[in-house]
Amino acid sequence: MKSVRGAALILALLFLSFLAVLGGALLTTSTIDVWISDNYKTDTQCLYLAEAGIEQARELVRVSSRTPTQLLTSAAGPDDTLSTSTDLVTLLASDDQPLIPSDTALRVTGQPLIDSSGRIIGRYHVWLRNDNAESMAAPMDHNQVLTLLSFGVMRGTRKVIEVTIKKAKFPKLPAAVTFDGPASVFDYADSTLAGIDGNDAGAAREDENAVGVVDDNDVGRIVNALIGPPDLRATYSGVSGIHPDVANTESEMEPALKRVSGLENLVSAITANASDVYSPPFGAVTAIGNYGMPANHRIAVVNGDVNLGPGVGYGILLARGDLRVTGSFTWNGLILIIGQGALHWNGAGDGSINGGLFLARTRANDRSSENPLGNLLSSRGEITADFNGARGSGIHYNTSIIEAANQALPYNPIAIRER
Numbered sequence: 489m490k491s492v493r494g495a496a497l498i499l500a501l502l503f504l505s506f507l508a509v510l511g512g513a514l515l516t517t518s519t520i521d522v523w524i525s526d527n528y529k530t531d532t533q534c535l536y537l538a539e540a541g542i543e544q545a546r547e548l549v550r551v552s553s554r555t556p557t558q559l560l561t562s563a564a565g566p567d568d569t570l571s572t573s574t575d576l577v578t579l580l581a582s583d584d585q586p587l588i589p590s591d592t593a594l595r596v597t598g599q600p601l602i603d604s605s606g607r608i609i610g611r612y613h614v615w616l617r618n619d620n621a622e623s624m625a626a627p628m629d630h631n632q633v634l635t636l637l638s639f640g641v642m643r644g645t646r647k648v649i650e651v652t653i654k655k656a657k658f659p660k661l662p663a664a665v666t667f668d669g670p671a672s673v674f675d676y677a678d679s680t681l682a683g684i685d686g687n688d689a690g691a692a693r694e695d696e697n698a699v700g701v702v703d704d705n706d707v708g709r710i711v712n713a714l715i716g717p718p719d720l721r722a723t724y725s726g727v728s729g730i731h732p733d734v735a736n737t738e739s740e741m742e743p744a745l746k747r748v749s750g751l752e753n754l755v756s757a758i759t760a761n762a763s764d765v766y767s768p769p770f771g772a773v774t775a776i777g778n779y780g781m782p783a784n785h786r787i788a789v790v791n792g793d794v795n796l797g798p799g800v801g802y803g804i805l806l807a808r809g810d811l812r813v814t815g816s817f818t819w820n821g822l823i824l825i826i827g828q829g830a831l832h833w834n835g836a837g838d839g840s841i842n843g844g845l846f847l848a849r850t851r852a853n854d855r856s857s858e859n860p861l862g863n864l865l866s867s868r869g870e871i872t873a874d875f876n877g878a879r880g881s882g883i884h885y886n887t888s889i890i891e892a893a894n895q896a897l898p899y900n901p902i903a904i905r906e907r
Contacts (some may be wrong), residue, residue, distance in 0.1 A: 516568035534647040538640030541612035554631035563616040588614040610642035652903040657894040662737035663700030664885035671706045672870035674769030681882040686726025695727040700737030768792040770857040821893030835877030843889040
C-alpha cells in the first residue's frame with residue numbers, strides 16, 4: 489500500500505515538474521515574442537526616421553539658393569573631397585559637413601525628431617554626395633543628380649538609407665518659341681513685336697533657334713508671314729545666324745514632348761507640384777496678373793482659359809485652354825500652353841517673355857461643362873499662334889530664368905538602397 493502511494497507521489501511530482509517546464513517555456517516564448525515585436529517596431533520606426541531625414545533633405549536642396557555644385561563643395565569641407573564612406577563614425581571623424589543637421593552643435597548627436605508632446609524620439613544625420621555617374625566624391629555637378637545618405641538612430645538601433653535624387657524640370661526647349669504640332673494658324677499681321685530671340689541671355693549661353701516647329705511646311709509658312717510688308721524677318725534671330733531663324737527642331741526634342749501621353753504626364757507632374765491650381769467653370773476665364781516674385785518663382789496651373797496681364801510674373805504658367813493677352817505684361821520663366829494649344833496676343837498691351845514659350849495641342853476642341861478640358865487626341869494636334877497686332881519687346885530665350893522657374897519642382901527619388 490505504501491509503495492502504491494509512493495508511486496503516485498512520484499507521478500504527481502513528475503506531472504507538476506512537467507507543468508512547470510511547460511509554463512516556463514510558454515513564458516519564455518511570450519517574452520521572446522515581445523522582444524521580437526519590440527525590435528521590429530523599433531527597426532521600423534528607425535527606418536521611418538531615416539526616411540524623414542531624406543524628405544527634409546530633398547526640400548532643403550530644392551529651396552536652396554545655392555547650386556548643386558555649391559552645395560557639394562560646402563559638404564566636402566576644407567579638403568574639397570567628399571567621403572564615400574557609409575559609416576557614420578567615419579563621416580563624423582572626417583571634415584565633411586552634413587546637410588542635416590546644419591547646426592554644428594548637433595554634429596555629433598544628430599538632428600532630433602520631436603513628437604507632438606515635445607519628446608525626442610530619435611536623431612538623424614543626412615550627408616550629400618554626387619551621383620555614381622559623376623563620382624560620388626566629386627564636388628562638381630553637371631547633371632542635377634545627387635545622392636543623399638541618411639542615418640536614423642533610435643533606442644540603440646540604426647538604419648541607413650542611400651537615395652539617388654534627380655531634379656524634376658520641364659524638358660529643355662529647342663527654341664525661344666516651340667510649336668509642338670502643326671501651326672495651322674500663324675498670324676503675324678500688324679505685329680510690332682521687337683523680336684523673337686533664341687540667343688541665350690542666360691549665363692550658360694546655350695543659344696537656340698528663335699522658333700522651333702515639327703512640320704517642315706511650317707517653316708515656309710512662318711517665313712512668308714514675316715516677309716510682310718513690312719519685312720520682319722530680321723526680328724527672328726538665333727543660333728543659325730539666318731534671318732528669320734526658324735527651323736524644324738523635332739529631332740532635338742525629348743521623347744516626352746513627341747507624344748500626347750508624354751505631354752499629359754508632364755502636365756500631371758507639374759500640377760502635382762503647383763503652387764496654385766485654378767479650375768474655372770466652362771466658359772469662365774482665370775485672370776493672371778502679378779504673380780510670384782524674383783525670389784519666389786511659383787507654378788500656376790489653369791485648367792481652362794487664361795487672360796494674361798496686366799502684371800509681372802515669375803515661374804511657370806501652364807494653361808490647359810486658350811491663353812489670351814489682355815494687358816501689358818512681363819513673364820519671367822516658362823509659359824506652357826498644353827491642351828488646346830492656342831495663344832492670342834492681339835495688341836491689348838505691350839508684352840515680353842523672358843525664358844521660353846511652348847505650345848502643344850493634346851485635347852480636342854469639344855469642351856463642355858461636363859468635359860472642360862476636351863477629349864484626349866491620339867496624336868499632337870494643330871496649334872494656334874495668333875500674334876495679330878502683338879506689340880512689346882517680344883520673346884527672349886534665357887536658360888538662367890528657365891532654371892529659376894524650374895526651382896519650384898522637386899528632386900525626385902530615382903533609386904533607393906537600404907544599407
